Amino acid sequence: MFKATVIVKRRPTILDPQGKAVEQGAKLLGFNNVKNTRIGKYIEFFIDTDDREAAEKELKEYSEKLLSNPIMEDFEYHLEQVKQKN
Template identity: 85%
Template sequence: MFKATVIVKRRPKILDPQGKAVEQGAKLLGFNNVRQTRIGKYIEFFVDTDDKNLAEKEVKEYSEKLLSNPIMEDFEYSITEVNVSGESK
């Protein structure tokens, strides 16, 4: 079994209104040195296979087809082999 971690981020050229709103809130709280806040998604899940190549293929396709918008977002992922309880081997 493999544990997958996927991080989805808006592409740098795409406006991030949520990031802008958070940055404005930071300024109101006195965080005057904060710049270029971007908000993304952090996703974890398990792939129930012993085949690392199959796990990578499924994680990539899942990320491309469902977890991210390929027009506006990029993603990166990592996989770690774990035992049935979810602990790293």
């Protein structure tokens, strides 16, 4: 079994209105040195196989087809083999 961690981020060329709103809130709270805030998604899940290659293939397809928008977002991932709980 593998634990997958995926981080999805908007591409640098795409406007991030949520990041801008958070940054404006930070300034209102006195955090004047905060710049270029970007908001992303952190997702973790398990893939029930012992085959690392199959797990990585499924992880990439899942991330490309469902977890991210390939037009606006990029993703990075980490795959870690874990012991299966009985």
